[in-house]
Amino acid sequence: MRKLFFLIPLLLFISSCAENVTETAVVQDKKFKWSLVTTWPKNLPGLGMAPERFSRLVQEMSSGQLEIKVYGAGEIVPAMGVFDAVSSGSVQMGHGGAYYWKGKIPAAQFFAGVPFGFTADEINAWVNRGGGLEIWESLYLPFNLLPMPGGNTGTQMFGWFNKEITSLESIKGLKMRIPGIGGEVFKRAGGVPVNIPGGELYTALQTGVIDATEWVGPYNDLAFGFQQIAKYYYFPGWHEPGSMLEFIINLDAWNELPTHLQSIVKTAAKAVNQDLLDEYTAMNNQALRELIDVHNVQLKKLPDDVINEFRVISKSVLDEIAENDNQFKSIYESYLKFKSEVVSYHEISEDAYTKIR
Numbered sequence: 343m344r345k346l347f348f349l350i351p352l353l354l355f356i357s358s359c360a361e362n363v364t365e366t367a368v369v370q371d372k373k374f375k376w377s378l379v380t381t382w383p384k385n386l387p388g389l390g391m392a393p394e395r396f397s398r399l400v401q402e403m404s405s406g407q408l409e410i411k412v413y414g415a416g417e418i419v420p421a422m423g424v425f426d427a428v429s430s431g432s433v434q435m436g437h438g439g440a441y442y443w444k445g446k447i448p449a450a451q452f453f454a455g456v457p458f459g460f461t462a463d464e465i466n467a468w469v470n471r472g473g474g475l476e477i478w479e480s481l482y483l484p485f486n487l488l489p490m491p492g493g494n495t496g497t498q499m500f501g502w503f504n505k506e507i508t509s510l511e512s513i514k515g516l517k518m519r520i521p522g523i524g525g526e527v528f529k530r531a532g533g534v535p536v537n538i539p540g541g542e543l544y545t546a547l548q549t550g551v552i553d554a555t556e557w558v559g560p561y562n563d564l565a566f567g568f569q570q571i572a573k574y575y576y577f578p579g580w581h582e583p584g585s586m587l588e589f590i591i592n593l594d595a596w597n598e599l600p601t602h603l604q605s606i607v608k609t610a611a612k613a614v615n616q617d618l619l620d621e622y623t624a625m626n627n628q629a630l631r632e633l634i635d636v637h638n639v640q641l642k643k644l645p646d647d648v649i650n651e652f653r654v655i656s657k658s659v660l661d662e663i664a665e666n667d668n669q670f671k672s673i674y675e676s677y678l679k680f681k682s683e684v685v686s687y688h689e690i691s692e693d694a695y696t697k698i699r
């Protein structure tokens with residue numbers, strides 16, 4: 343009898359272990375089906391294909407345990423509804439650009455890019471290795487969202503115009519699609535910025551709703567057909583020197599995933615983040631040649647004094663937002679500290695090198 347009493351706790355212990363093993367096995371093997379909404383037209387080259395490639399990678403790496411169906415802008419939610427849809431949990435995931443949400447979180451713009459700020463390489467280093475990601479995560483936490491880098495366009499073009507820009511006078515009253523802080527700078531320089539989704543730009547420019555537009559760079563702009571409705575293609579894209587895109591994940595959905603699936607999602611996102619930049623680097627010049635040689639687009643550089651004006655205004659806009667927004671200010675400080683460090687080295691490395699080759 344006494345022996346039996348000793349056995350009971352042992353048997354209970356064994357049975358509870360067995361239960362844990364079964365429970366763990368259930369979570370480990372459970373299948374997940376997610377929806378991913380994007381701010382891009384379905385299957386748009388570059389931007390729109392990045393989440394498709396991400397979904398395929400996750401599918402393959404997880405042997406189908408996590409299936410992610412990608413929806414283009416307007417299929418489930420409109421482009422500018424992506425943040426709210428993922429935040430509320432009506433879908434599990436989104437792909438877009440952090441500066442689209444500046445109305446909710448002004449500081450989010452640092453994680454897409456700010457005028458005269460980081461290049462693609464530099465923003466990757468700040469986010470992945472310079473403390474940026476932790477700041478970004480805490481910024482999105484109140485919205486029940488986990489952000490991850492989701493690609494980069496590289497340095498963009500300033501955009502498409504039907505009149506020449508000879509001085510700041512040329513942009514007075516000009517209605518241009520230009521998002522983020524670049525839009526605010528454009529406004530202070532006398533222009534009229536508007537932010538409309540990519541899919542609506544062609545019609546807006548064609549019908550005169552806007553006078554000018556920026557989008558991305560030759561590879562994406564050629565696909566949209568702006569060469570048919572605008573004469574001049576201006577560079578450089580001072581307003582978007584290396585725009586990072588984002589994946590956002592609903593935190594409840596994220597927390598349900600077993601660790602190995604979380605690792606797969608993170609790894610696939612990292613792969614796509616680099617892959618999209620490689621795609622733009624590989625494709626942009628070919629598309630630019632086609633725009634110039636086949637479509638007779640006139641490539642033009644912004645006058646130096648106009649660029650200088652934009653630079654001065656950009657700094658005052660950033661300083662002013664920081665003065666009125668503590669969250670923005672503390673991120674701006676991290677950003678500036680990292681920027682001064684990488685820029686110092688890049689001056690004597692990449693910058694010096696590209697001038698001599």
Ligand code: CA
Nearest residue numbers: 556557558582
């Ligand atoms: Ca752009």
